[in-house]
Amino acid sequence: MAASGPIALFDSGEGGLTVLRQLAVNFPGEQFLYAADSAHFPYGEKTLDQVRAWFLRFLDFFERQHARAVVIACNTATAAALDEAQRLASVPVLGVVTPAAERAAAVTRNGRIAVLSTEATYRSGLYPAQLRTINPDLAIVAKPCPILVVMAENGQVAGKDVEDEVRQCVLPILDTGVDTVILGCTHFPHMRQVFNRVVASRARIVDPGEEIARRLSHVASPATKATPQVEAWTTGDPDRFSEIAHRLCPDLPISTRALRWKQGSLEMLRQSSLDTTPD
Numbered sequence: 001m002a003a004s005g006p007i008a009l010f011d012s013g014e015g016g017l018t019v020l021r022q023l024a025v026n027f028p029g030e031q032f033l034y035a036a037d038s039a040h041f042p043y044g045e046k047t048l049d050q051v052r053a054w055f056l057r058f059l060d061f062f063e064r065q066h067a068r069a070v071v072i073a074c075n076t077a078t079a080a081a082l083d084e085a086q087r088l089a090s091v092p093v094l095g096v097v098t099p100a101a102e103r104a105a106a107v108t109r110n111g112r113i114a115v116l117s118t119e120a121t122y123r124s125g126l127y128p129a130q131l132r133t134i135n136p137d138l139a140i141v142a143k144p145c146p147i148l149v150v151m152a153e154n155g156q157v158a159g160k161d162v163e164d165e166v167r168q169c170v171l172p173i174l175d176t177g178v179d180t181v182i183l184g185c186t187h188f189p190h191m192r193q194v195f196n197r198v199v200a201s202r203a204r205i206v207d208p209g210e211e212i213a214r215r216l217s218h219v220a221s222p223a224t225k226a227t228p229q230v231e232a233w234t235t236g237d238p239d240r241f242s243e244i245a246h247r248l249c250p251d252l253p254i255s256t257r258a259l260r261w262k263q264g265s266l267e268m269l270r271q272s273s274l275d276t277t278p279d
C-alpha cells in the first residue's frame with residue numbers, strides 16, 4: 001500500500017460517519033475513504049463470523065485503494081475482526097473499542113460503567129473483557145439497543161420517538177448507579193443531543209469517535225486544505241446513502257459511489273456516482 005493514500009473508515013452503514021465527523025474536525029486537510037456495507041445492515045443481528053468475513057473483503061478493497069490507515073468505525077466489526085485485520089494488513093488498523101474502554105476506565109469515579117451496543121457486540125463480550133483487563137474491579141452493565149441502530153441508519157436521530165427509545169434503553173441502566181455510559185455503537189452519537197438530555201446530568205458519555213480522533217495524529221497528514229475530501233462507497237443504494245449522510249452530516253462534502261457484492265467479492269460500479277457536496 002502507498003503511504004500517501006487516504007485514511008479509510010468502515011461501518012455497516014451511516015454509523016461510522018460519527019467517527020468521520022470527529023476525524024474531519026481534527027484533520028481538516030485529510031483525504032478520507034468511507035465504506036459502508038449497507039447491503040448487510042444491520043451487522044448487530046449477524047454472527048461475528050459473518051461480519052469478520054465481510055469486513056476482510058473491505059480490507060482488501062482498502063488496500064487496492066492505497067489506504068494508508070484503516071479505522072474500523074464500527075464496534076461490531078471491531079469485535080469481530082480487529083485482531084485478524086491487524087495481523088493481515090500492512091498499514092495501521094484501529095478499532096473503536098479499546099480507545100473507548102480506556103477512556104471510560106479513566107473517567108469513571110465510582111467504577112460503574114454502562115456499555116450500549118448492538119446485539120453482536122454484546123454477544124462478543126469484548127467491552128467487558130477490555131474494561132476488566134484495564135481494571136478488574138470495574139462493574140459493567142452491558143445492554144444491546146438495536147432499535148436505536150435502525151432509527152439512526154434511517155436518519156431518525158431526534159424527536160419524541162427517539163427520545164422515548166433512548167429513555168427506555170438508558171434509564172434502567174442509570175438506576176443501577178453507573179456514572180459513565182459508553183456509546184458502544186457508532187450509530188448512537190448521531191443521537192448525541194438526545195443522549196445529552198437524558199444522560200448527561202447523571203453520567204459521563206464516552207463517544208468512541210472522539211477517542212479515535214485523539215489517537216490518529218500519528219498517521220494524519222498536516223492540514224493543507226480547508227475542507228476534507230470524502231469519497232464514500234456503499235454496497236447499498238448510493239442515492240439513499242448520500243441523502244441520509246448529507247442530512248446527518250451536512251458539513252461534510254461526501255460523494256458516494258456503489259460497490260456490489262458478487263460471489264463473495266466486492267466490485268466497484270463506476271457509473272452510479274452522486275455528489276452530495278452541499279450547495
Ligand code: DGL
Pocket residue numbers: 011012013015016041042043044045073074075076077118121149184185186187
Ligand atoms: N455501527 C455499528 C457498530 O458500531 C453497527 C450497527 C449495525 O449494523 O448493527 O456496532
